[in-house]
Amino acid sequence: MNHGIFSFSFSTSRRRAAIVLFSLGAACVGTSMAQDKPTELRVLTHSSFALPKPLLAQFEKEAGVKLRITKAGDAGEMLNKLILTRKAPVADVVFGIDNALAAKALAADVLDAYAGPAASRESLAALPAPLVPVDFGYVTINYDKAWFAKRKLAVPATLEELAQPANARLLVVQNPATSSTGYGFLLATIGALGEEKAFDWWARMRQGGMKVAKGWSEAYYADFSRAEGGTRPLVVSYATSPAAEVFYSKEKITESPTGSLVIPGAVYRQVEGVALVKGGGARMAADKLIEFMRSPEVQKQMQTEMWMYPVDATVARADVMKFAPEPAQADAPSEKDVADKGAAWVARWTKVVLK
Numbered sequence: 001m002n003h004g005i006f007s008f009s010f011s012t013s014r015r016r017a018a019i020v021l022f023s024l025g026a027a028c029v030g031t032s033m034a035q036d037k038p039t040e041l042r043v044l045t046h047s048s049f050a051l052p053k054p055l056l057a058q059f060e061k062e063a064g065v066k067l068r069i070t071k072a073g074d075a076g077e078m079l080n081k082l083i084l085t086r087k088a089p090v091a092d093v094v095f096g097i098d099n100a101l102a103a104k105a106l107a108a109d110v111l112d113a114y115a116g117p118a119a120s121r122e123s124l125a126a127l128p129a130p131l132v133p134v135d136f137g138y139v140t141i142n143y144d145k146a147w148f149a150k151r152k153l154a155v156p157a158t159l160e161e162l163a164q165p166a167n168a169r170l171l172v173v174q175n176p177a178t179s180s181t182g183y184g185f186l187l188a189t190i191g192a193l194g195e196e197k198a199f200d201w202w203a204r205m206r207q208g209g210m211k212v213a214k215g216w217s218e219a220y221y222a223d224f225s226r227a228e229g230g231t232r233p234l235v236v237s238y239a240t241s242p243a244a245e246v247f248y249s250k251e252k253i254t255e256s257p258t259g260s261l262v263i264p265g266a267v268y269r270q271v272e273g274v275a276l277v278k279g280g281g282a283r284m285a286a287d288k289l290i291e292f293m294r295s296p297e298v299q300k301q302m303q304t305e306m307w308m309y310p311v312d313a314t315v316a317r318a319d320v321m322k323f324a325p326e327p328a329q330a331d332a333p334s335e336k337d338v339a340d341k342g343a344a345w346v347a348r349w350t351k352v353v354l355k
Contacts, residue, residue, distance in 0.1 A: 038066040041285040044082060044091035044277070046075040046180070047217060050305040055297060063288040074215035075101060075180035075272075082277065083108045092280035093289050095134070099271045100183045102128050103339035112276040116287050118294040123311040128335075131273035134293045135308035138239040138327050139184040139268040141171070141261045144225045147233035156234075159189065159265045163201055168208025171234040172223040174215055175354075176346050181216045184268035185236045186349055187338065191331035192265030195345070199352050206353045226258060239267075240307040243324035247304055262327045269330040272308065 038060065049071060060067055072078040075096045082094055086108065097105050105111055106128065113130045125136035141162075143155050156162040162171065174182030190198040211232060213219035221227050224235040226245075242256035249257075274293045276286055292298060299310035303318040309326070310317075332338070 038064050039282050039285040040066045040068055041282050041289060042091045043067055043069045044078060044094045045069060045071055046078045046096035047071045047073055048306055049095060051298065052301055055301055059292050063285065065285045074178055076178045076183060079105055082110050086110050089277050089279040091277045092282045093274060093286045094277050095274045096272055097131060098180050099127055100180055100187055102131055103342055110278050112278045114276050114290060116291055118291050121294060124313050125271040125311050127271050127273040131275045132290055133271055133273045133311045135302055135311055136271040137308040138330060139181055139236060139270055140239045140327060141263060141266050142235050142237040142241050142258050143261060144233040145257055145259055147225050155261060158263060159201055163204040163208060165208040168205045168210045170232055172211040172213055172219045172232040173236045174213050174219050176349055179215045181236060184270050186345065187333055188268035188331045189265050190345060191333045199348060202349060203352050212353060238307060239327055240324040243320045244307050246323050247320045256323050265331055267327045267330045268332055
């Protein structure tokens, strides 16, 4: 009985000590688990953002990050979402704001400064800070080679020829209010013709039967004659689109079924970038993503994922890019004019073309 009482008292002491040790251990384990738990990083992109899943998974593992990627439509729609949610940001990083939309983003004050190595790294294309350039390409008019060959018709070579009713009704463009592709094309026409002549041209295109789509995907995958049910053999797209047609062809082909037209006033050089979102969180993780987007592996892989050229001159072009030569010329208004008049131009375009 005495042994029993002694045993009870001793056991109680040990239990109390064990409880203390367990509590301390649990706290340590909890802290360790919290430290080991990946940091969630919210990334806002346009709908064309794409990188290989294994590459993204490798980044997550090495950076201790869990990516939550939200695709918000075309770049114009994406920026509009960023602006509308600036009081309660929906992202920590944004990718896809280009030189056409940069002035609007800066005026809305939705981006934060970034001073990491990528911000000062040499690039083939530039963007105003705090945007860090990632890739560049050219907005051009693409054409369906078979459609024109079958009818023995010549493709238009000038904006004047394009405005002829017989050609205007063959073209589908994107709305510049919602599409960065469409906005870039609008800027190219203004850069080449001047504001007044450009809008006269757009009025003639409307009268001639030009079609307007919401964004690039709708125009290329629904309206373009290469798409099932599409009826327009001319589409505003990119100089790299013919290369993509070869790359994704089910059969091995040595020539693209589409071509890119280098029409004066219809070529715009587009530069896309990545930036921190003002008011966003996970800054260390966000910094890592920006550096990741400028890494050689991303610069290599994005060529056949997003179909843009790398801004890193040391990264080789993918072989299929031989079907996507860079245009020798491009047109655009001055950066100041884009910043000062861009919104007014879009409003005027809407009035001239849609109303």
